[in-house]
Amino acid sequence: MRLSILQPHPHPHRIKRWPRIDASSFHRRKDKVVVIMGATGSGKSRLSIDLATLFPSSEIINSDKMQVYRGLDITTNKIPPAQRRGVPHHLLGDVDTDHHGEFSPADFRHRAADLIADITRRKNLPIVVGGSNSFVHALLVQNFDPHSHSNVFQQQGLISSELRYMCCFLWVDIALPVLSQYLRDRVDDMLNSGMVDELAQFFDQDAARRTGFGLRKAIGVPEFDRFFNKYPPSMSQGDDPLRESAYQEAVRAIKDNTCELAERQIGKIERLKRAGWDLRRIDATEAFRGVLTSGSDVWERQVLEPSVKIVKRFLRE
Template sequence: MEPSTIAAAPTTTTRRRKRKIVVIMGPTGAGKSRLSIDLATRFFENSEIINSDKMQVYRGLDITTNKITMQEQLGVPHHLLGAFDPTKSVITTSEFRKVASEIISDIKSRRGLPLVVGGSNSCIYSLVTKRYDPKSDVFNGPDPHPVSSELRYECCFIWVDVCLPVLNQYLSKRVDEMLDSGMFEELAEFYRSGEHMTVNRSGLGQAIGVPEFETYFRRMESSDSEEDVMGQGEAYDEAVRRIKDNTCQLAKKQVSKILRLRDAGWELKRIDATEAFRGVISGESGGARVAEIWEKQVVEPSMKIVKHFLEE
């Protein structure tokens, strides 16, 4: 390369800066969606949310996969939420990277702020790393591949964390609430209609709740005696127990992946939401005290972090 060519290269100040995005990560049930809506509706009104939960990208089983409802979205645009046909091939991390990056470009072209929100750290990793290799696995196995620290976006990582013993208590309570809200009926229709035979078993068919209730619904189909009816009750209780256990195991795995990214040098801003969840579990003051704790310990520090990031 000629010396004159080197001299003509753009300086640091004139070189095009990376696009800024905000990533809200954390284990299942930690309040990521709630925080994203708080930030988007109250502080950063040009925000649009990109779902990065690999089960919520598929259509169907909205209660079982715990998708944020239209009412809860409060008018904030959401992308990749129930966007893909669950009967087709599984959405790979490479496909997620391609589609999500196109959405980010579109949001930025309208001077919006992309908020990537979800618990699937493999999707987040595939999206933000500069040179993503789908054959590499940086999270699993006895000798995982090295984590890349070279990112293609300027990222503000908000890590919503909850002490695992407290989160586990909450997750058990949340499963009960989901069942009260129609999760069982949703799964019953899923099996009754035969939809469970058409969805990709490596995609939506893996959503927590689907495999756990399979034994129960098989018993229902073949029950013709009092003994079978009693067995149904036992199968139901066992399914609920397994859903709670598997949800807690998922949260633990998600935290371990986040810690791996942090230990590899990713600048994650940890927000501790434990006290708010303790309040939820104990039912403090009908929720008023919980809302106050959530505001002071989660929303306000997150808002300040994002504001500083955008002003830099």
């Protein structure tokens, strides 16, 4: 793998150990939740695993609206089981589109709240991680209105800052030009890891039912549907320049759409901050620039250490 920033720390024993902190041993008014936010590809999963390694009673709740569904693990960038280091993950590939239909922000609020209650009851620390800000908003606000919620980021004044948990928000932020370059390279890595085969299988299985929602909205599906409609997976590949240019067009569209998604997600996070959410911004730009240019890893110093300090302070409050 050429780019390693999204993988958890390769040598966990080398991370400076902080004393074990039992999240349950502190007096609470509301349940405590750590929330890791950031655009797609910003290293949230890596940070969540690194933190869970240092705060060993942690459990992760996924808040990426495509990763909740079963299937398309490469296309949606689910953290592979081998990199989860035994940390329990919830709502990661648990939902079956065919059986459950679209998983809405209201569904997420309901399911994730049950998980938080259960994790807290077991005296563990819930860490919510994912890029879907509509899910995060739905889960955390005190008063949730499913009708106005679909416009929450479109209209002024709909974002509530009254939250039903004590939240520690970590926002992993990366300068957009650096993140965009990283995301484009990541798409190439995903293609090399079998993304086209995965999408071809999904296309075949899905042909009869064409639901038009759920996992079908994942970036990669519509772009390659257009390609497979012209060049079905069963067709022999041959040496066709038109096919090659249609393939390159699909890849270009995925890269562009991923970069646009990242920009929209950052815009939503900034709106949450302006609305009064106490987001602690951690600038990971240098860590990413290091990976893109020299391969060096300044993640630990620039991202992990400040995050650990913030979480430790939060747990003591």
